[in-house]
Amino acid sequence: MSDVLLSIEGLTKAYPGVLANDAVSFDIRKGEIHALLGENGAGKSTLVKMIYGLVRPDAGRMTLDGRPYAPASPHEARAAGVAMVFQHFSLFEALSVAENVALGMENPPPMRALAHRIREVSETYGLPLDPARVVGDLSAGERQRVEIIRCLLQEPRLLIMDEPTSVLTPQEVEILFATLRRLAGEGTSILYISHKLEEIRALCDRATILRLGRVVGRADPQALSARELAEMMVGQELMTPSRPPAPRGEVVLDVAALSLASPSPFGTSLKSVTMQVHAGEILGIGGVAGNGQDELLAALSGEMLAPADAIRLCGIEVGQLGPTARRRLGLLAAPEERLGHAAAPDMTLTENALMTGAVRQRLLNRGFVRWGAAREFACRIIERFDVRTPGPEHAARSLSGGNLQKFVIGREILQRPLALVVNQPTWGVDAAAAAAIRQALMDLAAEGAAVVVISQDLDELMEISDRFAALNEGRLSAPRPTAELTVDEIGLMMGGAHDMEVAHVAG
Ligand SMILES: Nc1ncnc2c1ncn2[C@@H]1O[C@H](COP(=O)(O)OP(=O)(O)OP(=O)(O)O)[C@@H](O)[C@H]1O
Numbered sequence: 001m002s003d004v005l006l007s008i009e010g011l012t013k014a015y016p017g018v019l020a021n022d023a024v025s026f027d028i029r030k031g032e033i034h035a036l037l038g039e040n041g042a043g044k045s046t047l048v049k050m051i052y053g054l055v056r057p058d059a060g061r062m063t064l065d066g067r068p069y070a071p072a073s074p075h076e077a078r079a080a081g082v083a084m085v086f087q088h089f090s091l092f093e094a095l096s097v098a099e100n101v102a103l104g105m106e107n108p109p110p111m112r113a114l115a116h117r118i119r120e121v122s123e124t125y126g127l128p129l130d131p132a133r134v135v136g137d138l139s140a141g142e143r144q145r146v147e148i149i150r151c152l153l154q155e156p157r158l159l160i161m162d163e164p165t166s167v168l169t170p171q172e173v174e175i176l177f178a179t180l181r182r183l184a185g186e187g188t189s190i191l192y193i194s195h196k197l198e199e200i201r202a203l204c205d206r207a208t209i210l211r212l213g214r215v216v217g218r219a220d221p222q223a224l225s226a227r228e229l230a231e232m233m234v235g236q237e238l239m240t241p242s243r244p245p246a247p248r249g250e251v252v253l254d255v256a257a258l259s260l261a262s263p264s265p266f267g268t269s270l271k272s273v274t275m276q277v278h279a280g281e282i283l284g285i286g287g288v289a290g291n292g293q294d295e296l297l298a299a300l301s302g303e304m305l306a307p308a309d310a311i312r313l314c315g316i317e318v319g320q321l322g323p324t325a326r327r328r329l330g331l332l333a334a335p336e337e338r339l340g341h342a343a344a345p346d347m348t349l350t351e352n353a354l355m356t357g358a359v360r361q362r363l364l365n366r367g368f369v370r371w372g373a374a375r376e377f378a379c380r381i382i383e384r385f386d387v388r389t390p391g392p393e394h395a396a397r398s399l400s401g402g403n404l405q406k407f408v409i410g411r412e413i414l415q416r417p418l419a420l421v422v423n424q425p426t427w428g429v430d431a432a433a434a435a436a437i438r439q440a441l442m443d444l445a446a447e448g449a450a451v452v453v454i455s456q457d458l459d460e461l462m463e464i465s466d467r468f469a470a471l472n473e474g475r476l477s478a479p480r481p482t483a484e485l486t487v488d489e490i491g492l493m494m495g496g497a498h499d500m501e502v503a504h505v506a507g
Helices: 044-051 074-079 097-103 111-124 140-152 170-185 197-203 226-234 293-301 323-329 349-357 371-384 401-413 431-446 458-464 487-494 499-506
Strands: 004-015 018-029 033-038 059-064 067-069 082-085 158-162 189-193 206-211 214-219 251-260 270-278 282-286 311-313 331-334 419-423 450-454 467-472
Touching: 004 044, 018 044, 018 059, 018 189, 018 206, 018 214, 033 044, 033 170, 033 197, 033 226, 044 158, 044 189, 074 082, 082 140, 097 111, 097 140, 111 140, 140 170, 170 189, 170 197, 197 226, 206 226, 214 226, 226 431, 251 293, 251 419, 251 450, 270 293, 270 450, 282 431, 282 458, 293 331, 293 419, 293 450, 323 331, 331 401, 349 371, 349 401, 371 401, 401 419, 401 431, 419 431, 431 450, 431 458, 450 458, 458 487, 467 487
Parallel strands: 033 189, 033 206, 082 158, 158 189, 282 450, 282 467, 331 419, 419 450
Antiparallel strands: 004 018, 004 059, 059 067, 206 214, 251 270, 251 311
């Protein structure tokens, strides 16, 4: 019997102006953890969507366990033993874990029996989860467990995971990896997509590397360094972000005892958040998702109003000003959710450039849009941030996730803010593009802007921020110089350990 589970031969898929997959061929063996690597827009999502029956190939074929495999829908893919955990969770917040799992099953058993099975699977695979809890109360890591357990209940032969660790703490990543290793040991194959190359090296047996829709390499990830893998992906040498040491200037952004109730029932209220960000400085804010990051961004951008004197920009009270007025003064923000929040999916890139650039780029004239100038601004973002798209008249939705992220961050940086607040600036962005975004944020600070980077990527925060603070249940710890901290201490601050415990560990 062959040891190959899924064989992919010559899969091809074209979109207008782009060959997303060009005769892609590779095998996934039984019981292996196979990494799919590639820079943004390389075609990874398109490929897994074809495997999961969401997109139909233009050409090529697949076999599963030696038999022809051409799923016309995810339903057919699941019936054949293929399961997928998506980047974005599709759970109902008001329902319990068990009810959510039942909704995703073809033939759910009675609730009691299902709750029992969820407990069983969660214990067997070391993924603690209470079936009775309401999903709205769960952390991002726990929500992911719901998705994984939902997949495991189908006893899949192939489990596809798209960027599974971007919402997890280091400790949760360890738990997930132990689960995946155990599944592979039992014979389940795993196709694993991630931009985190150190994780790929720690977890995966083999890697297939895509560039511009084609397979450009196959590698043993454990035999190569993360840098070598990244260079195979981009086909060139990588740069390391750096900046000359600069003295820090006056306080630009001053937040004093900011308390705000979250507008969402499952949100986190901000509790007396205090921070001062100086000209020329990057303040990194770490924390597990759902600890007030979205609320902090909304409070600083002006989407949520605050007491006037709780937020000051260069001494001016801005707490009561909305986003446009704050932008005019030079306080800019880029939220985490790129499709729908930072960018309007069905609008063109030019229209999206206009959306936040109108005031500072002077794209309006007596109420009329200066379309030529808006297009020129969009083109500048595309060029300066290497956004892969056929042109600015294409819809935001047609860009790969990482390319849209480069567009959204580039749009704010090019507006020369006095203070910029970004949430997860390199989420889902490949190694080369992440380095470019980090360099751009550092250049912006070097030019004298005050920059706040909210991120769950600790390595990123260690690399670029001057000072670090952790957000936990809506409270911000006192910022400390990053150079003084170890990754372990930061991990503890993020997990809500109090100063005492951090001091204890440090000692
Ligand atoms: N529905 C679509 N319509 C038009 N173009 C698309 C569509 N989906 C993907 N593309 C294009 O196909 C190419 C491959 O995109 P894909 O999403 O597969 O890349 P990816 O490797 O998953 O990228 P990322 O790491 O950024 O998520 C990109 O150029 C993208 O713009």
